[in-house]
Structure formats: C-alpha cells, structure tokens
Amino acid sequence: MLRDGEVFRDDHLPDPIVGRNRHMNEVTDALAPIEDGFRAENVFLFGPSGVGKTTVAKAAVRELRREVLEVPYAYVNCWQDHTRNRVLDQIARGLVGATLPRSSSTSRLIDLIKSNLHGPGVVILDEADQLRGTEVLYDLHEIRGLSWIGIANREIDLFADLDDRITSRISVAYRVRFDTYGEDTITEILSRRARDGLGPGAVNDDVLARIARLSEGDARQAITALRVAVRMASQEGLAAIPERLVEDAVRNAEQEVRQKTISKLNTHQRALHEVLVEAEGGLIQKELYARYEERHDDPVTLRYLRENHLPKLEHYNLIEVEWDRGTKRYSLVGVDHSESTPEL
DNA sequence: CGTCCACGGGAATTGATGGACT
DNA sequence: AGTCCATCAATTCCCGTGGACG
Numbered sequence: 001m002l003r004d005g006e007v008f009r010d011d012h013l014p015d016p017i018v019g020r021n022r023h024m025n026e027v028t029d030a031l032a033p034i035e036d037g038f039r040a041e042n043v044f045l046f047g048p049s050g051v052g053k054t055t056v057a058k059a060a061v062r063e064l065r066r067e068v069l070e071v072p073y074a075y076v077n078c079w080q081d082h083t084r085n086r087v088l089d090q091i092a093r094g095l096v097g098a099t100l101p102r103s104s105s106t107s108r109l110i111d112l113i114k115s116n117l118h119g120p121g122v123v124i125l126d127e128a129d130q131l132r133g134t135e136v137l138y139d140l141h142e143i144r145g146l147s148w149i150g151i152a153n154r155e156i157d158l159f160a161d162l163d164d165r166i167t168s169r170i171s172v173a174y175r176v177r178f179d180t181y182g183e184d185t186i187t188e189i190l191s192r193r194a195r196d197g198l199g200p201g202a203v204n205d206d207v208l209a210r211i212a213r214l215s216e217g218d219a220r221q222a223i224t225a226l227r228v229a230v231r232m233a234s235q236e237g238l239a240a241i242p243e244r245l246v247e248d249a250v251r252n253a254e255q256e257v258r259q260k261t262i263s264k265l266n267t268h269q270r271a272l273h274e275v276l277v278e279a280e281g282g283l284i285q286k287e288l289y290a291r292y293e294e295r296h297d298d299p300v301t302l303r304y305l306r307e308n309h310l311p312k313l314e315h316y317n318l319i320e321v322e323w324d325r326g327t328k329r330y331s332l333v334g335v336d337h338s339e340s341t342p343e344l
Numbered sequence: 345c346g347t348c349c350a351c352g353g354g355a356a357t358t359g360a361t362g363g364a365c366t
Numbered sequence: 367a368g369t370c371c372a373t374c375a376a377t378t379c380c381c382g383t384g385g386a387c388g
Contacts, residue, residue, distance in 0.1 A: 086375090105374080304376085325387085326386045
C-alpha cells in the first residue's frame with residue numbers, strides 16, 4: 001500500500017503546495033526584488049501551528065531559486081538557536097557555506113557573512129518569537145543584501161525592545177496571517193499525499209474527509225494520522241484503509257506525536273512532566289516546584305524553570321496553564337482523568 | 345494592612361573555549 | 367607550554383512590583 005514514505009515525513013515540501021496561493025504570492029512578492037539583484041522586503045508570517053507557515057516560507061525560497069539560481073539562503077529554527085551568536089552561526093553556515101570551528105565570536109561571524117555575501121540573500125527565522133534578544137535583527141539589517149522571513153505563532157512585535165531610531169530603519173513590509181485550514185483544504189492536502197505516496201485505491205475520499213474533520217485544522221496532525229492509518233491497515237494485511245480505523249488512527253497519531261516530544265525532553269522537563277503525571281488535577285507553581293526539586297538531584301532555580309522549562313513544555317503542548325485568581329495552575333494536556341482506560 | 349503567589353529587570357557568577365602574549 | 371584575557375551561554379541571586387484575599 002505504501003509507495004513512498006518520504007511524502008509523509010514532517011519535512012516533506014510538496015510541489016506545488018496546496019491551498020496557500022494568496023500567502024505564497026505575498027511572500028514571493030516580497031522576495032521579488034532579488035530577481036533584479038536588490039535586497040528583498042522583510043516578511044513576517046504568523047498563525048497557529050500546522051497551518052503551513054514554514055512550508056510556505058521554504059516553498060517561496062524554492063520558487064525564487066528557480067528564477068534566480070543559487071540565491072544564498074539559510075534556515076534558522078530559533079527554538080534550537082535562540083541567541084544572537086547561534087543565529088549568526090547558522091546563517092554563516094547556511095548562507096555562505098562557511099565551515100566553522102565549534103564556536104566563533106559574534107563580530108567574527110558578522111564579518112565573515114559580510115565579506116562572503118555578494119548580492120542578495122534570504123534568511124528564514126522560524127519560531128522567531130523565541131529569540132532572546134532582537135539585537136540580531138539589527139545585525140541582519142547591517143548586512144547588505146540580506147532580508148528575512150520571520151515566522152511566529154502570534155503577531156508579535158519583534159522590535160519591542162529595540163531603540164526607536166533603530167526600529168525606524170528596519171521595516172517589515174509584509175505581514176501575512178495564516179488562518180486555520182478548513183476541512184476541505186486538509187482533505188485536499190491529504191489527497192495529494194495519498195496520490196503521491198500510496199498505491200491506487202488505498203484510501204477513499206470519505207476516509208480522508210473523516211481524518212480531516214478529526215484533525216481540527218492542523219495539517220501536521222492530519223498527515224501523521226494518515227500515516228498511522230496506513231500502518232495500522234498494513235498490519236492487518238489490508239490493501240486499503242477501512243473507515244473503522246480512522247478514529248483510532250487519529251487518536252494514536254496524537255499519542256505518537258506526544259510520545260515523540262516527551263522522548264526529547266531533558267531531565268528537568270522530564271521531572272516536571274512526571275510530577276504532573278502523578279498529580280491529579282494539576283498543581284500551582286509553588287507546589288510544582290517543590291515536588292520537582294525533590295525528584296531531581298540537581299534542580300535549577302524556580303526562576304529559571306519559569307523562564308525556560310515551563311514555557312517550553314507549554315509550547316510543546318504537553319502542559320496547560322490556567323490562571324486562577326492570582327495563582328497559576330499547571331496540568332497535563334490531553335489526559336482525561338475522568339475516565340479510566342480499561343486494559344486492551 | 346500583611347501575606348501569599350507570581351512576575352520580571354538587571355547584575356553577578358560560573359564554566360567552556362579560543363586567541364594573544366610570553 | 368603556560369598564563370591571561372575576551373566572549374558567550376547558562377544559571378543564579380537580589381529585589382521591587384502588583385494582584386488577590388482575609
């Protein structure tokens with residue numbers, strides 16, 4: 001049944017992309033000056049997860065490189081590389097193909113990029129709301145020819161803590177909002193993936209529409225669910241996905257994504273997660289910290305937890321936070337305490 | 345009010361790394 | 367080879383602010 005598994009990977013970049021024509025046009029417009037050898041306009045993309053922001057950004061750069069060969073570009077995920085130095089390091093590697101020793105000073109990196117970039121270049125700053133400081137945006141502005149595509153969940157002010165006189169010199173010409181996909185668009189996306197990656201007749205439209213409905217506008221979840229459904233059907237020796245498997249597939253896909261996330265947590269985040277697994281109904285911050293501190297043999301301070309690990313768990317959609325008259329309550333996401341799951 | 349909980353600015357410390365100087 | 371200094375990231379420490387509540 002499965003012909004090409006690559007189609008279902010997270011990093012698969014479809015060609016062409018589905019259901020985001022307007023967004024694509026905005027981004028390609030912003031990049032258009034590069035075709036004449038000029039610096040592009042900066043773009044800012046925002047919207048919830050799983051709605052194609054990263055895909056559009058990457059696809060727009062791909063389009064550009066079809067027009068203008070070898071435009072240098074770099075992709076930076078600011079969740080992993082959120083300091084000024086790391087961002088510039090990534091850019092130096094991606095943009096000018098620099099092979100660097102383990103660490104280089106910030107000014108050295110800037111010089112390196114400047115002296116190796118001749119003409120326009122593009123940087124994708126994914127998860128840009130995770131940048132520690134925004135100083136790096138100023139650095140990028142200082143590099144002739146360089147422009148960026150910023151991506152974030154919410155429409156944030158990237159320049160909030162920059163000087164006004166600096167801000168006035170940096171512009172974001174395009175702000176593109178991504179709304180949640182409709183069911184029909186998700187169905188269309190799934191249909192393309194099925195066509196490209198599965199044997200003929202492996203799924204029918206009803207199955208795809210059903211997956212789309214249960215995935216609540218999140219394309220990533222939907223695609224994962226389809227992949228899980230394929231696997232489940234294959235294990236039963238079937239050549240097509242029966243409709244009865246869909247609900248379980250969607251549920252398993254959620255579980256699979258969650259499990260994968262948990263496996264990537266560090267010891268502090270894991271300790272927090274474990275504490276919350278055991279705590280029914282959630283905990284207030286102070287309690288949570290007290291129990292974390294007991295469980296971990298080298299605990300970090302509450303301050304650090306609050307600034308780093310807790311927001312991260314929240315971003316991974318593992319925990320949720322709720323204000324309750326001056327105190328915060330942390331609890332696990334997607335765990336239904338009201339219902340005990342029977343074995344098998 | 346006083347207390348509890350939580351937020352967050354800002355300075356300080358620690359530790360790794362790498363380059364310059366001797 | 368040995369010492370010293372700069373840079374940077376990670377983490378902690380100190381402390382003032384503010385809301386909710388009794």
